[in-house]
Amino acid sequence: MGYCPAQQRPSRAAEQRCLCLLQSSCTVLKLLQALAFLLKSGLRSNVLALTRFASAAASLGPAAASVAATLLFSPSSSPLHFYDTFLINTALRSLSPNPLHPFPLFSLMLRLFLSPNQFTFPFLFKAIAALPSPLPATSLAHGSALRFGFAGDSFVQNTLIHAYAVTGDAGIVMARKVFDETLRSSAITFSAMIGGYVRSGRSRDAIVLFREMQVGTVQPDDVTIMTVLSACVDLGALNLTKWLNFYVERGKVHKSLCLCNALVDALAKCGDVDAAMDLFDKMPERNIISWTSVIDGLAMHCRGIEAVEVFEAMMTEGIKPDAVTFISLLTACSHSGLINIGSRYFDSMTREFGIEPRIEHYGCMVDLYSRAGLVEEAMKFVQGMHIKPNPVIWRTLIASCRVYRRLDLGERVTKQLIKEEPSYGSNYVLLSNFYALNNRWEKKREIRRVMDCRGMYKVAGCSLFELEGEVYEFIAGGEKYARQLSIYVMMEEIGQKIKKAGFLPSSSEMLLDIDEEDKEDAMHWHSEKLATAFALLNTTPGTVIRIVKNLRVCVDCHSALKFISKIYKRDIIVRDRSRFHRFKDGACLCKDFW
């Protein structure tokens, strides 16, 4: 053995102790103890210990990972000559899913003349994909992978597709290019690309690619099905979801717990919560996500009592609820008007379960009071919160002020919100709503001008309708389908029939959305009405009509849809941004409470 100062020679026991700590290191405390060992006993020259340390730090979140990075990779404090590719790879791996930039590590590797190997680039791309705007880094690293001759490796390509695909419009083109160049594509390659489409809000492209996959030679696996299911949730594509459920049922893919959870969630979110519960009942194994998905599914369908029952059944089985479970449970209570039950569960969170309420839980409680018209209680609750209220909380309260006509309070809170969050266009729309309700049209026009001036816009209403495997999209105020004569004629017919049946257009909410010039026509042009007209034209009598909307249904459309359901003898199910409406015989299952 060569020269080695005594205090730096690692003792066998110290090494064992350190490795042992790091092996099961899921606490910050153990990590710190291991760190002490590393520094005291000369283990910093032990690559294995360093690697374990980086890996353990990774599982402890961004803070720990950056401590590890600082300790191990700052040139002044580290024994650089002990580094190898394996160690830096591990450190790279430890970065994601934290948004820590991997380039300092990667360039250190190159500076030390260590060669990247086939593991380096997958880790590198994965870390890049977790960054806030990863496109420039992805193309730089892509160039590097090409230079080092790893661009043809399938692991590299799969992570590269993923990294490009999460960067939005420009990246998705590059992702597709890499995808098309991938010669021996596997189910994983398809999953990466399909998942990329879904993350970029292109769920329709995701489904198109899945269809291409089905006529090809590559068999989808459970993960592929899961990514397609998230596209289904996005589009509310119930038929495809049911088909995928059947596909899994026939044993075509591995029926993993994850996949079953995704199916339960998708079935509920696409409108068939009973199918979701059937599947849930049949699952051989369930975890907290399975239970939460069912509770959340019931919440969306306004079945609050059942959601509470499922929650109680879960506790009877000895499963401990987590923070997300409580969000779903409290949502269920607020959407079903279960004020006392909701308040009790909220109190029990800290007392019985030791879960500190987060802003989302407070949000549920504000919603619970707000929906029920208890504006004062809601306001008091907000003032007594231990966390600073966020814009979501304020908007919940504002919606309540609008519905229950607390115009002065609403206006005041909205102005405060705009001060806090001046660049969010919808806040100005909220304010203009209060001006309109007060008939202060000049003020309302002023808001409009301010918005135009600052280049702000409101989100356009958009409805989706699935017909024969195709998802049709309808946008408020016109667009391609509206120009079809048949739809136009149908809209006229619907308008006249429901008026004759007693429908009173209450434009008070309508004109908030659309400029005055469009007022007269506005009735006819909300996207859910266009979709309904299209559906009535293209489906056989008696068929249930299912529509998915990106915003909340307005009072006027809600009322119109009730009349349509009665006159045309159709059940119409509309998925809101947050819940389901089911119109049947002139009534809605939400009992006008939403």
Next chain:
DNA sequence: AGTATTGACT
């Protein structure tokens, strides 16, 4: 030592 992945306040 790797690639794609399930539940969440308006």
